[in-house]
Amino acid sequence: MPDNELDLAIVVNGQPTVVRANKNAPLRTVIPRALEQTGNAGQPPENWELRDAAGAPLSIEQKIGDFAFPADVRLFLNLKAGVGGVS
Amino acid sequence: MSQSQFVDPRVSRAKFDREIAEYHDLGSDYRRRGWLLVRAEFPWILVVLAAPQLKPPAIVTGVAFDYTNYDMRPPSVRLVDPFTGNPYKAKELPTHLKRSVESAGPPIPGLQLPLGAEARFVAQQPLMQWYGPDDTPFLCIAGVREYHDHPGHSGDAWELHRRSGAGRFVRLLETITKYGVQPIADYQISLQPRISGFIQRDVPS
Numbered sequence: 234m235p236d237n238e239l240d241l242a243i244v245v246n247g248q249p250t251v252v253r254a255n256k257n258a259p260l261r262t263v264i265p266r267a268l269e270q271t272g273n274a275g276q277p278p279e280n281w282e283l284r285d286a287a288g289a290p291l292s293i294e295q296k297i298g299d300f301a302f303p304a305d306v307r308l309f310l311n312l313k314a315g316v317g318g319v320s
Numbered sequence: 321m322s323q324s325q326f327v328d329p330r331v332s333r334a335k336f337d338r339e340i341a342e343y344h345d346l347g348s349d350y351r352r353r354g355w356l357l358v359r360a361e362f363p364w365i366l367v368v369l370a371a372p373q374l375k376p377p378a379i380v381t382g383v384a385f386d387y388t389n390y391d392m393r394p395p396s397v398r399l400v401d402p403f404t405g406n407p408y409k410a411k412e413l414p415t416h417l418k419r420s421v422e423s424a425g426p427p428i429p430g431l432q433l434p435l436g437a438e439a440r441f442v443a444q445q446p447l448m449q450w451y452g453p454d455d456t457p458f459l460c461i462a463g464v465r466e467y468h469d470h471p472g473h474s475g476d477a478w479e480l481h482r483r484s485g486a487g488r489f490v491r492l493l494e495t496i497t498k499y500g501v502q503p504i505a506d507y508q509i510s511l512q513p514r515i516s517g518f519i520q521r522d523v524p525s
Contacts, residue, residue, distance in 0.1 A: 247342045247490025275484030286349050288494075288502055307349065311494040312486055314419065314447060314461045 239297070242307045243283075245271040249307075256298030260291060267310055276312060284309045325363070327389045336362045336387045339489040354380075354501060355493060358402075363387040367493060368402040371504045380501050381414050385489065386465075394478045394487040396465040398456065399448065399496075410450035410457045417447035417459070417499035447499055461495060463487040 250270045252263045264278040340360045354370035365385040371378045382402030398407040425441035450457040458466030463486025468478045
């Protein structure tokens, strides 16, 4: 694997997958790939949110390399709650 | 098994078993976040959600899932008493799962804004919905059976969300945790001072 790439373990709605990512790309670039690999086709990438293992949201515009993720990191990608409320 | 299972039970059970197996694979991660799986027996799941960020930690709510007919039908999701498993009535809810929603709001007479600027309002909208205090509230998001069964959501069919994993167990727990557990910062304590007598400086001889 080239030095500028790394493998990220991403849990999509509870289903794990591993995505190869470019460290110089923003974090959001892993979202479409993780969705594709897990067969989650119904909602566009902007309707998903990425969090760390503690549940804290991650800035998806930040470069992947800037996060300095440890090798065993696991990120959690989940579908956002849509607009709720009964009128 | 539920009496109303009409999907081939082997199909629903296989999908249910996958949800539980994937959960167990990452069970230690989820437990650190305060998710305690106490029952997983097709088609039912009971999870107790705790707030580990509090000292001492608190149990916030139980969540009961019913995966009957999954995934031809979405799961039923109820907030329940974690000790009895009984669904909370609206007046008993420990959390309303409030979310902030930004909107344009009504025009305000006399409000002067720079050209092109627009006043934005932030409202707090509960994801738990009900009509009366004795109603059993439902989680008002796509992917939940009670949401799709509600006549107000007849235009947002389950079939539109099924392939996105909207009804998946971990996704629903994530949503409930995000709005109902993670925002809890501390205990709210009310004290009611009561005069119970006088304090004397000394007792004269």
